[in-house]
Amino acid sequence: MVLTLDAYETAAKERLPGPVWDFFAGGSGTESMLSEGRAALDRIRLRPRCLVDVSRCDPRTELLGAGLAAPLGIAPMAYHQLADPEGEVATARAAGEAGALFTVSMFASRTLEDISAAATGPLWLQLYWLKRRDLLADLVRRAEATGFRALVLTVDAPRVAFRPRDAANGFAVPPGIRAVNVAHDVMAASHGGKDGESAIARHSREQFDASITWEDLAWLREITSLPLVLKGILTGEDAELAVKYGVSGLVVSNHGGRQLDFSRGAPDALAEVVDAAAGRCAVVLDGGVRHGADIAKALCLGADAVMVGRPALWGLAHSGAAGVADVLRLLMGEFEEVMALMGAPTVADFERSGVFVPGCAHVPG
Numbered sequence: 001m002v003l004t005l006d007a008y009e010t011a012a013k014e015r016l017p018g019p020v021w022d023f024f025a026g027g028s029g030t031e032s033m034l035s036e037g038r039a040a041l042d043r044i045r046l047r048p049r050c051l052v053d054v055s056r057c058d059p060r061t062e063l064l065g066a067g068l069a070a071p072l073g074i075a076p077m078a079y080h081q082l083a084d085p086e087g088e089v090a091t092a093r094a095a096g097e098a099g100a101l102f103t104v105s106m107f108a109s110r111t112l113e114d115i116s117a118a119a120t121g122p123l124w125l126q127l128y129w130l131k132r133r134d135l136l137a138d139l140v141r142r143a144e145a146t147g148f149r150a151l152v153l154t155v156d157a158p159r160v161a162f163r164p165r166d167a168a169n170g171f172a173v174p175p176g177i178r179a180v181n182v183a184h185d186v187m188a189a190s191h192g193g194k195d196g197e198s199a200i201a202r203h204s205r206e207q208f209d210a211s212i213t214w215e216d217l218a219w220l221r222e223i224t225s226l227p228l229v230l231k232g233i234l235t236g237e238d239a240e241l242a243v244k245y246g247v248s249g250l251v252v253s254n255h256g257g258r259q260l261d262f263s264r265g266a267p268d269a270l271a272e273v274v275d276a277a278a279g280r281c282a283v284v285l286d287g288g289v290r291h292g293a294d295i296a297k298a299l300c301l302g303a304d305a306v307m308v309g310r311p312a313l314w315g316l317a318h319s320g321a322a323g324v325a326d327v328l329r330l331l332m333g334e335f336e337e338v339m340a341l342m343g344a345p346t347v348a349d350f351e352r353s354g355v356f357v358p359g360c361a362h363v364p365g
Contacts, residue, residue, distance in 0.1 A: 002318065005290055005311045008327060012083070012317035019169040020082050023200075024313055026165035029261030033254055037288025040265035044297045045356045049343035057339040059332060061347045063305050064150055064227050064248060064282055066122035069099025070332045071295055071305035071347055074312045074324075075253070075286045076126030076152060076231070078107035081177045083317040086110075089118045091316060094324035096120030098332065103152055103307065106139060107179040107187075116146035126152040126231065131209045133219070135183060140224045142181070151224065152251065153217075156232025158210035160201040161259045172199035217245050231286070232259070234269040236276035249282035256287070256309050267298070271357075274302030292334025296342060299350035301357075 002008055013021050027034040059070040074095055081087035088110040095102035096119050103124040104115055116123060125143040130136055140151065165171075172193035173179075179187045189203040221228055227248035232255060233239055242250055252266045252273050266287030274283050285298040286307040298306045308331065315323030344350050 002323075002326065003330075005314070005327065005330065008311060008314040008318055008323065012314040015317050016083065019166075019171050022165035022169055023082070023171050024077075024310060026163050027257035027261075028161035028163050028259055031164070031257065032261055033257030033263060033265070036257065036263075036265035037254065037267060038265075038290065039288075040267035041288050041290075041294050041297060043358060044267065044301075046293065046296065046300075046338070046342060047354050047356055048341060049354075052343035052345065054340040054343060054345045057336050057345045059336050059339060059347060061305065063101060063122075063284075064229075066101065066149055067099075068101060068122070068305065070335055071299060071303075072098075072328060072331060072335075073101030073103060073124075073284070073305060073307045074328075075251075075256075075307035075309040076103040076105040076124075076154070077309055077313060078105045078179065079109045079173060079177055080313070080316060081109035082174075083313050084320045086320055088115045090321035091312060091324050092116075092119040092121075092123065094315075094321040094328065097321075097325045098328035100328050100332075101305070101307075104148070106181060108181060109177050109179065111180050112139075112142050112146050112148070116148070119147075123148045124150040124152050124229065126154060128154055128157065128204075129209045129212050129216070130182075130186065130207050132183075132186060132207075135186060136220070137223055139181060140220075140226070144224060144226060148226065150227040150229050150248065151220070152229045152231050153220065154231045154255075156234075156253070156255050156259050157204070157208070158212075159208055160198070160204035161261070162201065163198055163258060166198035166200060167196055169193075170195045170197060170199075214241055214245050217247070221246060229282070229284075233273055234264055234266065236272045239273045239276035243277060243280045247281055249284065250277060251284045251286050251307065252303070253286035253307075267301075270298065270301045270303060271352075289331075292331050292336070293338050295331065295335045296338045296344070296350060297355055299347060300352060300354040302352065 229249035231251035315327035
């Protein structure tokens with residue numbers, strides 16, 4: 001029996017080929033951001049209340065109209081078949097069993113239709129803005145037809161940053177695995193590695209539209225009735241603009257440390273974004289979540305939920321759907337224990353006064 005996320009990480013590293021592990025685990029530039037999110041969460045300390053009736057704790061919540069067993073979801077990550085042959089189908093099945101949200105990458109290695117058929121929980125679809133808008137429109141239509149509940153536009157990646165591990169490995173998506181929901185010719189550059197160059201970065205330079213601005217969101221909102229969520233927001237200024245342009249949710253994220261080096265850890269930016277959003281849209285934290293206590297910290301700072309990234313892939317590499325479900329249940333079990341020990345029997349009981357954050361101007365100490 002695997003009892004900790006650390007154990008899942010160790011097992012996944014042992015099972016996966018070196019270049020695949022580096023693709024999952026690596027960061028951009030100096031890789032300074034790989035530890036920043038975790039360090040930011042570790043700085044936050046909980047302030048428990050006592051003599052509260054916690055004989056029954058209820059971690060359930062709702063996010064953009066979807067009921068969740070706990071305020072927890074899986075962040076979008078590409079090519080789950082690199083970790084397990086069933087890929088995103090296994091991940092969707094696990095998320096449904098655990099009662100968690102699953103955000104599917106547009107570069108998933110299984111079709112949206114197959115993923116949806118396996119899912120019993122809510123699905124969101126993540127998008128990068130490609131130069132080919134017709135392909136984006138097609139993905140949106142398919143997402144609507146297959147029951148996806150929201151679109152998540154990644155806004156912190158006008159291009160993929162330099163990731164030294166991928167460059168050193170000449171990493172490319174291996175034969176037999178591809179982003180099956182996007183036209184093959186558009187994805188061609190992500191295959192066929194070259195020494196000293198990442199095929200993933202090469203593909204982004206060719207296919208991502210780096211010219212989009214806030215005004216372009218109107219086109220996306222016009223072609224769908226699905227809620228629009230922006231992923232990669234780290235400032236109050238951008239949160240204000242997002243509300244102005246009518247988005248339904250924000251994901252406070254630094255892309256798992258894989259984009260802007262020397263940025264802020266997402267947990268450090270959370271309170272600023274929450275304050276700017278001022279309850280006008282949902283806010284989700286994605287960055288460094290490794291324990292149920294991290295969910296509590298995020299809720300205290302005003303988040304509606306958190307997303308977990310790499311640990312889901314660790315579970316997938318370890319034992320497929322069962323491993324992913326166990327990772328989610330570990331986090332949920334830890335969170336429910338924290339609820340009891342914090343004197344917070346419901347999700348609504350987590351407030352800003354429940355945390356102490358040294359030196360943070362947006363959190364009373």
